[in-house]
Amino acid sequence: xxxxxxxxxxxxxxxxxxxxxxxxxxxxxxxxxxxxxxxxxxxxxxxxxxxxxxxxxxxxxxxxxxxxxxxxxxxxxxxxxxxxxxxxxxxxxxxxxxxxxxxxxxxxxxxxxxxxxxxxxxxxxxxxxxxxxxxxxxxxxxxxxxxxxxxxxxxxxxxxxxxxxxxxxxxxxxxxxxxxxxxxxxxxxxxxxxxxxxxxxxxxxxxxxxxxxxxxxxxxxxxxxxxxxxxxxxxxxxxxxxxxxxxxxxxxxxxxxxxxxxxxxxxxxxxxxxxxxxxxxxxxxxxxxxxxxxxxxxxxxxxxxxxxxxxxxxxxxxxxxxxxxxxxxxxxxxxxxxxxxxxxxx
Amino acid sequence: xxxxxxxxxxxxxxxxxxxxxxxxxxxxxxxxxxxxxxxxxxxxxxxxxxxxxxxxxxxxxxxxxxxxxxxxxxxxxxxxxxxxxxxxxxxxxxxxxxxxxxxxxxxxxxxxxxxxxxxxxxxxxxxxxxxxxxxxxxxxxxxxxxxxxxxxxxxxxxxxxxxxxxxxxxxxxxxxxxxxxxxxxxxxxxxxxxxxxxxxxxxxxxxxxxxxxxxxxxxxxxxxxxxxxxxxxxxxxxxxxxxxxxxxxxxxxxxxxxxxxxxxxxxxxxxxxxxxxxxxxxxxxxxxxxxxxxxxxxxxxxxxxxxxxxx
Numbered sequence: 001x002x003x004x005x006x007x008x009x010x011x012x013x014x015x016x017x018x019x020x021x022x023x024x025x026x027x028x029x030x031x032x033x034x035x036x037x038x039x040x041x042x043x044x045x046x047x048x049x050x051x052x053x054x055x056x057x058x059x060x061x062x063x064x065x066x067x068x069x070x071x072x073x074x075x076x077x078x079x080x081x082x083x084x085x086x087x088x089x090x091x092x093x094x095x096x097x098x099x100x101x102x103x104x105x106x107x108x109x110x111x112x113x114x115x116x117x118x119x120x121x122x123x124x125x126x127x128x129x130x131x132x133x134x135x136x137x138x139x140x141x142x143x144x145x146x147x148x149x150x151x152x153x154x155x156x157x158x159x160x161x162x163x164x165x166x167x168x169x170x171x172x173x174x175x176x177x178x179x180x181x182x183x184x185x186x187x188x189x190x191x192x193x194x195x196x197x198x199x200x201x202x203x204x205x206x207x208x209x210x211x212x213x214x215x216x217x218x219x220x221x222x223x224x225x226x227x228x229x230x231x232x233x234x235x236x237x238x239x240x241x242x243x244x245x246x247x248x249x250x251x252x253x254x255x256x257x258x259x260x261x262x263x264x265x266x267x268x269x270x271x272x273x274x275x276x277x278x279x280x281x282x283x284x285x286x287x288x289x290x291x292x293x294x295x296x297x298x299x300x301x302x303x304x305x306x307x308x309x310x311x312x313x314x315x316x317x318x319x320x321x322x323x324x325x326x327x328x329x330x331x332x333x334x335x336x337x338x339x340x341x342x343x344x345x346x
Numbered sequence: 347x348x349x350x351x352x353x354x355x356x357x358x359x360x361x362x363x364x365x366x367x368x369x370x371x372x373x374x375x376x377x378x379x380x381x382x383x384x385x386x387x388x389x390x391x392x393x394x395x396x397x398x399x400x401x402x403x404x405x406x407x408x409x410x411x412x413x414x415x416x417x418x419x420x421x422x423x424x425x426x427x428x429x430x431x432x433x434x435x436x437x438x439x440x441x442x443x444x445x446x447x448x449x450x451x452x453x454x455x456x457x458x459x460x461x462x463x464x465x466x467x468x469x470x471x472x473x474x475x476x477x478x479x480x481x482x483x484x485x486x487x488x489x490x491x492x493x494x495x496x497x498x499x500x501x502x503x504x505x506x507x508x509x510x511x512x513x514x515x516x517x518x519x520x521x522x523x524x525x526x527x528x529x530x531x532x533x534x535x536x537x538x539x540x541x542x543x544x545x546x547x548x549x550x551x552x553x554x555x556x557x558x559x560x561x562x563x564x565x566x567x568x569x570x571x572x573x574x575x576x577x578x579x580x581x582x583x584x585x586x587x588x589x590x591x592x593x594x595x596x597x598x599x600x601x602x603x604x605x606x607x608x609x610x611x612x613x614x615x616x617x618x619x620x621x622x623x624x625x626x627x628x629x630x631x632x633x634x635x636x637x638x639x640x641x642x643x644x645x646x647x648x649x650x651x652x653x654x655x656x657x
Binding site for chain 2: 045047048050051052054055056057058059060061062063065066068069072073076123124125126127128130131132135136144147148150151153154155156157158159160161162164165166207210214238239240241243261264265267268269270271275295298299302303315318321322325326328329330332333337
C-alpha cells in the first residue's frame with residue numbers, strides 16, 4: 001500500500017462528516033488540533049510521512065484481512081461449489097466415503113442451537129443489564145457487572161469440559177426425564193435421553209453469550225439520556241414504568257444489536273458445542289436429539305480431511321459460516337452504532 | 347373552596363378510589379418486575395459459581411508441582427504433567443503478540459489521530475465486525491495460507507492465527523486509550539519543535555501506555571484461551587518442542603484431547619489444565635485492571651496541568 005498521509009489527509013478531512021461519537025459543535029473534540037493542522041501540511045519532514053504511511057498501512061491491514069479471508073476461503077471452496085453446490089445447501093446426507101456432502105443438518109443444527117441459546121440468554125441478560133444499570137443498590141451494581149463479565153473470560157474449552165462432565169450427565173439423569181414427564185406431550189421434549197444433545201448445546205451457548213449481550217445492553221442503557229428518565233418520573237411513572245416506557249423504547253435498536261451480537265457468537269462458537277452437542281449428522285426433531293453444527297463439523301473433520309473433494313466441501317462450509325456470521329455481525333454493529341449516534345446528537 | 351353538591355363529591359371520591367386502586371396495581375406490577383430482575387441476575391451469576399466450584403473440586407486434586415514440570419504420562423500412569431503444553435501456549439501467545447500488537451498499535455493510533463476520516467470509520471467498523479467472526483475461520487485461513495503450502499502443522503501458523511485474532515481487539519482498545527490523552531500534551535510537544543511521529547510515540551503513546559498494556563494483556567489472555575484456531579495449525583504435540591516450524595502442544599488443545607478421553611486420570615488432568623488456564627486468564631485480567639487503575643492515578647496527575655490551555 002503506497003497511500004501516504006499527504007494524499008489522504010487533505011482529501012478526507014474537510015469533506016467527511018463529523019464522527020457520530022462526538023458532538024459537532026466543538027471541533028476540538030473531533031480530532032486533536034495538532035493532528036489536523038499537521039495533516040493538512042502535506043509537506044512534513046520525511047520521518048513524519050513515514051510514520052503516517054506506517055500507521056495507515058496498519059489500519060488498512062484490517063479491511064484487507066477481511067477481504068483476504070473471504071477470497072482465500074471462497075477460492076478453496078470453489079471446486080465444491082461447482083461440483084455439488086445445491087447438494088451442499090440442501091442435501092441431508094454427509095457421507096465422506098461416497099462423496100456426498102450435504103450440509104443441511106449442520107446448518108439447521110447451528111441455527112437451532114443458537115436460537116435456543118438466544119431464547120434462554122436474552123431475558124436473563126436483559127435482566128442483568130437492567131439490574132446493574134437501573135435497579136440494583138449502588139454497591140451491588142459494579143460487582144454483579146464484574147461477575148457477569150468474568151463469564152466472558154472463561155475459555156471456550158473450559159465451558160466444553162464443564163458441559164461434558166457436569167452438565168450432560170445432569171441433563172441425562174434428572175432434567176431430561178423430568179421434562180419428558182411434564183412436557184412430554186410436546187414433540188420437543190421427547191425421545192431417548194442420551195445426554196449430549198441440542199438442549200445441552202443450547203444451555204452451554206446461552207451461558208457463553210450471556211455476558212456479551214449483557215455488556216452491550218448495559219452500555220446501551222447507560223446511553224439513554226437522564227432527561228428521558230426524569231421526564232417519565234415527573235409524569236408520575238413508577239420505577240418499572242420508567243424502564244418500560246422511557247428507557248427500553250429509546251434503547252431498543254441497541255438492545256436488538258446486542259442480541260444479534262450474541263447470535264453471532266453463538267453461531268460461530270466451536271469447542272464447547274463440539275463437546276456437548278453429540279455430533280450426529282441428522283436434523284434433530286427434539287431438543288433431546290444429538291445434532292451437529294457447522295463449526296463443530298469443521299473442528300471434527302478439517303484436520304483429517306481425506307480427499308480434495310472432502311476438503312473443498314469443508315471449505316465451503318467454512319465459507320457459509322463466514323457469510324452468515326458476517327451478515328449477523330454487520331447488522332448487529334450497525335444497530336448498536338445507531339443508538340450511540342442518537343446519543344451523540346443529543 | 348367551592349361548594350360541591352353531594353352527588354359530585356361521591357363521583358370524585360369514586361374516581362379517586364379508582365386511581366388509588368390503579369396505582370396499587372401499577373406498584374404491584376413494579377415490585378413483581380423488580381423481583382424478576384433480581385432473580386434473572388441471580389440465575390445469570392449462578393453458572394459462574396458452578397463452573398468455578400467444579401474446576402476447583404475437579405482440578406485441585408491433580409494439581410501438583412509435577413503438573414508444571416513433567417511431560418504428559420500415558421493413560422494409567424500417574425504423575426504426568428503438562429509442562430510441554432504450558433510452554434507451548436506461552437510460545438504461541440508470544441508469536442501472536444509479536445504479530446498482533448504492533449499492527450494493532452499502529453491501527454489504533456491511526457484511528458485515534460484521523461478519527462473523523464471516512465477510512466477511519468470503515469476500519470473501525472470492520473475491526474468490530476472481525477472481532478465477532480468465528481475464530482475457527484481464522485484457523486482455517488492460517489491453514490490455507492501456511493500449513494498447506496509448507497505441508498505441515500506448525501507453531502508458527504498457530505501463532506499467526508492467534509495474532510490475527512487479537513489485531514482488532516488491540517486496535518480498538520488502543521484507540522480508546524489514545525483518545526483519552528489530553529491533546530494539549532501533544533500540542534506542547536509540537537510547539538517545542540517535535541516532529542509528529544516523535545510526539546505520537548514519545549508523548550501520546552507513553553501517556554497512554556498503562557491503558558495500552560491493559561488492552562494487550564486482555565487480548566493476550568483471550569488468545570491464550572482459544573482452541574479452535576489451533577486445531578489445524580499448532581495441532582498439538584505430546585512431546586517437548588520449541589521449534590516454530592513443527593507442531594506444538596497448547597494448554598487448550600491438551601484439555602480438549604483429555605476431556606474426551608475415557609481414562610479417569612486423563613480427565614483429572616483436563617480439569618487441572620482447565621483450572622490452570624482459568625487462573626492464567628484471570629491473573630492477566632486482574633493485572634490488566636491494576637494497570638488501568640495505575641493509569642487513572644497517572645492521568646489525574648497530568649490532566650490539570652495539561653488542561654490549562656484547553657477549552
